[in-house]
Amino acid sequence: MGAYRVLGLETSCDETAAAIVEADRGDDGTSGGQTLAQALRSQIDEHRPFGGVVPEIAARAHLDILDGLVARALADSGLALRDLDAVAATAGPGLIGGVLVGVMTAKALALASGLPFIAVNHLEAHALTARLQGGLAFPYLLVLASGGHCQFLAVEGVGACRRLGTTIDDAAGEAFDKAAKMLGLGHPGGPAVEKAARLGDPARFALPRPLVGRPGCDLSFSGLKTALRQTVERLGPTPPTPQDIHDLCAGFQQAIADCLADRARAARHLFAQRHGPGHALVLAGGVAANQTLRAALARVADEAGMVFAAPPPALCTDNAAMVAWTGIERLRLGLTDPLDFRARPRWPLDPDAPPATGAGRVKA
Template identity: 65%
Template sequence: MLVLGIETSCDETAAAVVSDDRRILSDVVRAQIEEHRPWGGVVPEVAARAHLQVLDHVVARAMAEAGTEFSQLAAVAVTGGPGLIGGVIVGVMTAKAIAAVHSLPFLAVNHLEGHALTARLTDRVAFPYLLLLMSGGHCQLLIVDGVGRYQRLGTTIDDALGEAFDKAAKLMGLGYPGGPALEQAALRGDPRRFALPRPMLGRPDCHFSFSGLKTAVKLAWERLPAEARSPQAVADLAASFQAAAADVLADRVVRAIHRFRQCAPEGRPLVIAGGVAANQVLRSRLARVAEGEGMSLVAPPLRLCTDNGAMIAWAGLERLQLGLSDGLDFAPRPRWPLDPSAAAVHYAGVKA
């Protein structure tokens, strides 16, 4: 079976064709870096207009590179949420049109589930497994029991880690996109120069908080005299931020592993997914954490960590194989939790 996957939830316009034997026949991603660079971040209306302008061409290229016709598809899958609602609408309406014209099943995929199931596409990971999902909009620890079956162990009570990376990079003048720029700058830095906080470290739960870390970076930068704001100072602050983030992730993940072991068979892996999972320092630290806990770490190839159509096509295939599909009356969703039953988290007046 072949499924076309379409992704437009943020600032990548993507389409891919994936087969049920785990072959990625095409994977086309058109980034919007130049459109958003003048603003230093993603502007929702700009993103939606850019998706509208190029999505038809991206889909056509994905189909051509896969060497297939719409009549040969088993279904069309699309990100139905969560995400920037303008972009999600563009993708959903395009996928509905394709499904209607070619009499194909329509599959509305949770964007987070696309990330969550990528390890099953690339590494044939069996259920259940422990997942650390970290991106610009989300930072969660979940037990993945099956398609559509998730238990949330922890979430961020304020900012996602990817957002913290981007904002810290912007404060230091590293440009857009900030996450990769900060990672590169940190390679030349001393992670011990700036004493930054490790929010939530040592707490008995599995939740995250990154707003305080982001604020500490801002204050550290503002305290530096103008003449001291050298490229080396930028590199040192970037490295200090990245080290603090790694310490927080390591602490939270260990606690989640201990909880996961109470309900999972031996030998289950730790899976990381989402755009921040492309960071090599964080990957290396989490690999050591997993090894120290007697687990393996599964991380998708870098190109499948950031938003892409292949993960949406694969998640659609997984749902299709279970006999699931959606009606053409599906409404795009700006919010769509993987674990709707998870209790709200309250800290200092903040609810997540």
Template identity: 60%
Template sequence: MASPNSMSLASPDAMTPCYILGIESSCDETAAAVVRADAPCGERVVSEVVLSQLEDHRPYGGVVPEIAARAHLSALQALVAEAMQRAGVGYGDLSAVAATGGPGLIGGVIVGVMAAKAIAMVHDKPFLAVNHLEGHALTPRLSHDVPFPYLLLLVSGGHCQLLVVEGVGQFRRLGTTIDDAAGEAFDKVAKMIGLGYPGGPAVQAAAVGGDPRRFDLPRPLKGRPGFDFSFSGLKAAVRRSIEQMPPGPLSAQDKSDLAASFQAALVDSTLDRVRRAVRHFRANWPQGTALVVAGGVAANAPLRAELTTLAAREGLDFVAPPLKWCTDNAAMIAWAAAERLALGQSDPLDFKPRPRWPLDPDAPKARGAGAVKA
């Protein structure tokens, strides 16, 4: 059995390459990838294909679950075939088949899980149901060979958490959002301002020409004890700022200034919580060497820049996976499966897809007026 800290994962049969097919369908991107688990860092992803549904959901300003599920069902078979063809391997060459088992939009998760189960059963391969959040959490080991333990800021459209990653399947949650996730706040603020969907890239682009000091927006929970996040009040403050402006459409400069002010407040608030977590991490996990950011909002350039500075100041390496692996992708699912397979783990074919699946099930529930998630 390989060590949990092993950086080159051995094949179950050391004489043959360890190829793993991964499938991701938890939200609005259909993806398939083949990873060679026993290859050195930089050569592990043999093929990857992602089909975005952005244009399908753009008219609605967010993801419509029914549309997403139908799109996954329509596209997945062809995407898996393309990923296998690009990898130059057959199904018989695989060591395992993996899919996101949750959390996510349950219709899409079911599509991916059923496809992976069918391939695994027909070709007599191990099946692994991967926690989507663990896929994000282990991506730094796919791209950068980061040893355990490390401090992770997982920040996306549906999740905002601070976790200590102690090993495969071993997570200690320090903090979570008590209301909106950061990515959700980006999307909703972009819609208020009239910047379109998805909100993260739209807000970042608009903020480039904006004045971040024009609107005096709050920094939720800044300076407070603990490591939790809150973005609902910030989002509401943006709405109030818009309502207090003269009637009529917002000018281009108004939009830029609102985007810049919102982004600055969100980054400032996030940095405060991460700074507290870094000091807690260094005091309690002295062997840890890295601060890692993952998830779709990890693509935000100002946030990355501030986290880089913070990590350097606190004596930690800063690791951010390549942008293509920050958003939802199948390479991270295949890699997380590879890490589990190396520990002798797999899942039964009667695994049930999960709309919710916390990384740290023992963590206390978030407390606060807007707390709705475990």
């Protein structure tokens, strides 16, 4: 029956990427796919002087870089546009200037080649990435943890995610970034905190575990961030020593791991009420590259006899292979989009989910 081949473009934040993924037409997605080519350029150096991503700089960089990355991906794969089955692009959520660059480029390529255009939800791309590796069937329980999002989802199929819980304030990745900035570790914060934590004692400083043991599976990291700042202030008036910073990072990272593990246990029970025991616990998103968090959630899965799955670190952060794979998943179901599809700065995976409340629970 041949194979699907889809070009994916990713421009939602500060990674510019193009990739081509191939998968068997006769499969239901559980056999996974193969990344034929991926060209990616990070903008970390452009944004580092500002301590975070500057939307205008990001959009301009995407515009300058993306065409060349598409050409490189095609050359590396040995394919031409006419050999592909569709062009997919992240169409939201994200920084709208960057999203528009990817969407307009994908539409132009689709129009010029007569290929279908597929608008991909960036969060769904993270949610489905673990299936790219093969062996993962629906439904599964997903912990989606990134710089802008932290939520528990029952992934019941393509385009069918049901939110079980979410953060009521900061996302885990955002908390890592703010902690790194507070401690002078620079941008991006997550890898910097993880690196420093390897040399630290997680038990030296007593940091809180917000919402642990509370009903439901919502999350909160704002209070933890405040506690870190107050702890740093108590160490003053001199700046923290290198060992202080290592220990603070280790304690902060462990607190986030403990929170995620506790809330994942609660989410596991909610998931089992609808889908029964077993299935898989999946960790995805940029924060999923953190090895301490992986280990904590792997233990949660093992306790319940669930399979634990997480994409390799290179597929946890923003990339185009996950966009191309999601394009294939949608193409299999005949889900393509018109060329007048509008990019979306906000695009929830579960549009019917109620807003989180400051009480740490989602209102019924």
